[in-house]
Amino acid sequence: MAKAYERKHRIAVLGGGPGGYEAALAGAQLGAEVTLVERAGVGGSAVLTDVVPSKSLIATAGGVQAVRDGGRLGVQAFVPGGDGKPVRPEIAVNLAAVNQRLMAMAGAQSVDMLRSLEDAGVRVVQGEGRLDGPNAVLVSTAAGGTDFDRIEADTIVVAVGASPRELDSAKPDGERILSWKQLYDLPAIPEHLVVVGSGVTGAEFANAYRTLGAEVTLVSSREQVLPGEDPDAAAVIEREFKRLGMRVMSKSRAESVVRTETGVLVTLADGRTVEASHCLMAVGSVPNTAGLGLEEAGIALTESGHIRVNKVARTNVPSVYAAGDCTDFFPLASVASMQGHTAIMHALGDFVRPIELRNVAANVFTYPEIATVGWNERTLAEASDLAQHVTHTVPLSVNPRAKMIGFTDGFVKLFAWKASGTVIGGVIVAHRASELIFSLALAVEHRLTVDQVASAFAVYPSMTGAITDAARALHRH
Numbered sequence: 001m002a003k004a005y006e007r008k009h010r011i012a013v014l015g016g017g018p019g020g021y022e023a024a025l026a027g028a029q030l031g032a033e034v035t036l037v038e039r040a041g042v043g044g045s046a047v048l049t050d051v052v053p054s055k056s057l058i059a060t061a062g063g064v065q066a067v068r069d070g071g072r073l074g075v076q077a078f079v080p081g082g083d084g085k086p087v088r089p090e091i092a093v094n095l096a097a098v099n100q101r102l103m104a105m106a107g108a109q110s111v112d113m114l115r116s117l118e119d120a121g122v123r124v125v126q127g128e129g130r131l132d133g134p135n136a137v138l139v140s141t142a143a144g145g146t147d148f149d150r151i152e153a154d155t156i157v158v159a160v161g162a163s164p165r166e167l168d169s170a171k172p173d174g175e176r177i178l179s180w181k182q183l184y185d186l187p188a189i190p191e192h193l194v195v196v197g198s199g200v201t202g203a204e205f206a207n208a209y210r211t212l213g214a215e216v217t218l219v220s221s222r223e224q225v226l227p228g229e230d231p232d233a234a235a236v237i238e239r240e241f242k243r244l245g246m247r248v249m250s251k252s253r254a255e256s257v258v259r260t261e262t263g264v265l266v267t268l269a270d271g272r273t274v275e276a277s278h279c280l281m282a283v284g285s286v287p288n289t290a291g292l293g294l295e296e297a298g299i300a301l302t303e304s305g306h307i308r309v310n311k312v313a314r315t316n317v318p319s320v321y322a323a324g325d326c327t328d329f330f331p332l333a334s335v336a337s338m339q340g341h342t343a344i345m346h347a348l349g350d351f352v353r354p355i356e357l358r359n360v361a362a363n364v365f366t367y368p369e370i371a372t373v374g375w376n377e378r379t380l381a382e383a384s385d386l387a388q389h390v391t392h393t394v395p396l397s398v399n400p401r402a403k404m405i406g407f408t409d410g411f412v413k414l415f416a417w418k419a420s421g422t423v424i425g426g427v428i429v430a431h432r433a434s435e436l437i438f439s440l441a442l443a444v445e446h447r448l449t450v451d452q453v454a455s456a457f458a459v460y461p462s463m464t465g466a467i468t469d470a471a472r473a474l475h476r477h
Helices: 018-029 044-048 051-073 095-120 200-212 231-243 333-347 377-382 400-405 438-445 450-455 465-473
Strands: 010-014 033-038 123-126 128-131 136-140 149-152 155-158 162-164 192-196 215-219 247-249 254-259 264-268 273-276 278-281 285-287 320-322 362-364 369-374 389-395 411-417 423-430
Touching (some): 010 136, 018 033, 018 155, 018 333, 044 051, 051 095, 192 200, 192 254, 215 273, 320 333, 389 465, 423 438, 438 450, 450 465
Antiparallel strands (some): 128 136
């Protein structure tokens, strides 16, 4: 008797960013029939206009900073002047060439991701997609088109990302008033850049452009920059900003930004004004969920338009999952990737571990960087658990490797439960903290105690030695 035909599980993915890419790849690897719909290019804004180019720009600024700080190590990059005395070197930054490199690299990364999907057997369709109920997607391959291809699916993953939030009183024009997606069209370093918003995006770009040579004014509506980060860490960054010569305007809200004959005029809520050549608006983002047929399909959204999902990235509609910045989860590329992978594993009945946000490592790419994982003082206070935990901070000023590389303005802070000694969180403020946080992420994920962390050998001298030092200090605290 002939074996009955078994149809493959059909998966449709809307959006090719980190979440959509990972979902499509996982589905294909598990034998499903996968179609991915992407309107701009595989990788989405994370690769094409956000994470990849922005962190590459920041890396360029880091190179400039390293040259400037060489004097701390006795490296003197100058030639003698006519009187034989040293002349302060001028570091030239060709922003047009830098941006050309960034965008070429982003494009190449997108092509590599596309090839990976195609090699795995994913069908990639370029076009605009929207839901047609909970089990189908309509795709228009022509902008504004009225003819649609209908793709039926057993599982749909929505991973459409988010876009820069725009204010009616400060509309980006791509020339003088800019969103973070428009920075890569600048032909030269801005003479004076006003950055509105001191969250992660605003702080990173303000730091980078000040290092590259622009005069920078950072307008912050809060008392301290990076209000969502550890207060001690934010204080280090604000101190570094001021050391670089950045003007930080705290507790100042921008009311409007308008073009002038020579640049921009930023008006604050208290009536003060700032004149500059350019303005970067970094006031958050909005999910790209409008017009996708989500509500018609019965999918629950927040008031802000984000898709409500659970810890396995599933919406309230069983056949529909969502991943990335369009959801009400943590807006990080790494989280989006994990959501996409988790969604497919759950949909196909494979082993899946629900995502625990407290275990997510995050990083702010300023100089120095701020890396965090797990509980922090704010979340502990909100949970009324301050009396149940212990903490210890090791300043980098006592770390031998930090002294060697000439960067000691930072620290390692460790949190642990008082009764068990289990590591529950940490903050690292250091050069390349993003590379150091992984050991603490492992400790938090696997519920290691401070004694277990302290028993591991750290290279001497190394920055990781500060982590074991903090752990040892918490022994029988």
